Amino acid sequence: MPSLGRSGIKKAASRSRALSAEALEQLGAARLAELLMAQTKGDAALARTLRLAIASTDGGGRLAAEVEKRLRTIGRSRGFITWDKLRPLARELDGLRETIAGSLAAADPRAAVAQMRQLLGLAGNVFERSDDGSGALGEVFRQAGADLGRLWASLPHRDPLALAREVLALWDSDGYGETDRLLEAAGPALGPEGQAELRRLLEARLATLPRPRKSDVFESGHGRGQITFRLRDLADLGGDVDAYIAATEAGGRAENFAGDIAERLITHGRPHEALIWLDRPSGRHESEAIRRTDLRLAALEALGQREEAQALRWDAFRRWLTPQHLRPYLRGLPDFDDVEAEDRAVAHALAHADRNLALSFLAGWPRLDAANRLVRAHHEEMDGRDYGRLRPAAEALAERYPAAATLLHRVLAEDVLRRASSRQYTYAVRDVRSCASLALLLPMEPDLESHEMFLARLRREHGRKAGFWTLLEDEN
Known part of the structure; x- marks a missing residue:
């Protein structure tokens, strides 16, 4: 047997002292059980975790009962959840969610659906008793909504029409965005039949609402705007761009969503229609204007209108000093013309009214010589x-x-x-x-x-x- 040497002995000793699954296995089941039992006396969360682990060895029935018991206890609570209790509660709820989506779903899919539905139903109670500034609780419930949608697909002989009504009921009771990921996850379970039923139910509700008094009014909240928002999501789920457009127009102020519509039209090979939508005026902020420009460029390229695309790239650069427009513009020029065009771009940046923006472009391009000239001449004008x-x-x-x-x-x-x-x-x-x-x-x-x-x-x-x-x- 070879000698370990002093360094080898130290490494072996260090490994033996390190806390790892392998090291714990060496203690044996009896000793580990003693240590865990001792620890549970001052750690209620650990005790609950161990009870769930033990219940999972006895089949789905006992595990479902343990999960339901804990969920009911949380649901009956009425006290305010202080900041130091919020993250532990989020961790516990997330652990319950993982147990339902994992062990319980493997043993009893129907019980898993019922318990995930109950967990999701806790959202209102929990949010009303807390201030979820960190977003930890919101993330747990949004993930639970997605898990519920996936669990539905594991149910044999499921009724797509009943699932459509269930999705609508969950949306109706959603006060904190916990169902934001539900529809996408539930798509396979709903299938074409369930999606069609959900669309019918939403459109029936929409038909009962009065039209906006002005054609340019966009209604948000839980009325027309909320319904059309759901219809747009449903259209995306089915890849139906025409349904997406119809839902957007039904909500009013469709021009505010022209970029979203154009993006989908381009994806579906309809760039000419995308340009028509992008021609609609919009009062959105600068970032939306840049996005619309990028979409217009994609549509022009799809139509083979490269000269128009080049002109638009140069105009966009002159306006915003955007490298993402200048680079493809230079690449599209004939040999040697790009050098002259780059010098013209640098000269334009040096003369740009927004000194800070110009400096950012020149330093990042990089043209440090020009950035130096700009700073030396205009640093007093910089914010x-x-x-x-x-x-x-x-x-x-x-x-x-x-x-x-x-x-x-x-x-x-x-x-x-x-x-x-x-x-x-x-x-x-x-x-x-x-x-x-x-x-x-x-x-x-x-x-x-x-x-x-x-x-x-x-x-x-x-x-x-x-x-x-x-x-x-x-x-x-």
């Missing part, structure tokens, strides 16, 4: 609150252009001090320290403050902001 753009740009410029990087760090620090934002003093200190680290690399220029002059000016202008200076001195 120091936009640290998400300015700080990465400063870090990118630091090695080759320390003066520009310094100016950006100063903009960031001075903006915090001007606003006296004490919560951000630590960031201002970080920027001042970055200036100090670059100080020896600064060129001797009459219009560029030395680091000592910069600090002296900060003292004159912000000397009474003691919190900042204390932090800065602590850093030293």
Whole structure:
């Protein structure tokens, strides 16, 4: 037998002391049982977990009874769930959900459906007694809704029409979004017949509601807007873009969903119709305008209209300085034309009114030489609150252009001090320290403050902001 050596002995000893399934097996069943029983005296959650594990060895009947007992206990509770009890409850509910979807479903699918339905029914009680700021409880119930939809598919001789009515009943009782994932998961169980019945039920409800008084009104809540929202989901489940459009138009303000409709039309090989929808005016924010542009580009490419697509890419770049539009634009140009076009794009960025946006583009493209020119000429026009753009740009410029990087760090620090934002003093200190680290690399220029002059000016202008200076001195 080979010798382990000192290092081998240490490694073996370390493995023997490590807590692992293999190490615990060496204790034997009797010793493990003793340790677990001792631990359950002060750990009610562990005791419940062990009872479920034991019940699962006796078949579905006992396990279902144990699960139902605990669910009923939780459902009868009326006290407020404090913040320190919320996550343990979420973990317990998630454990019950996993047990139902796993062990119980394998032993008795019908019992699993009944218990998952009961767990989902706890949502209203639990949410009303808690403040789920973390979203932990919401995630458990949304997953339970999805599990219920999948469990239905395991039922033999299921009735698709009855399932459609059950889905509608669950939607009606949903006050907290716990059924958000139900329909997609229930699709196979519903099948074409159940989906058609659910659509019929929803359309029948819609027919009883008055039409909006104005054609451009979108009604949300639990009325027309909620029904048409469900109809759109149902149309997506069946891959029926025409049904999706009809549901959207029934809800009012269909132009607000033009992007969603166009995306589906393109997917279904109908790009010309997608362009018609994208021509509809929309008052949405900039991100929606960019999305519509990308969809229009996809439709134009599908139609083989490459010149129109190229023109649109250039217009989009000029408006938003978006690299995702400039790159394919340059790739689509003939050889050598792309170099001239890139120079034209850089010149446009240098002249762009939004200095922060221009800097972000130039630093990320990257054209650091142009970013340096922009900072040196226009740093006083840059918004120091936009640290998400300015700080990465400063870090990118630091090695080759320390003066520009310094100016950006100063903009960031001075903006915090001007606003006296004490919560951000630590960031201002970080920027001042970055200036100090670059100080020896600064060129001797009459219009560029030395680091000592910069600090002296900060003292004159912000000397009474003691919190900042204390932090800065602590850093030293």
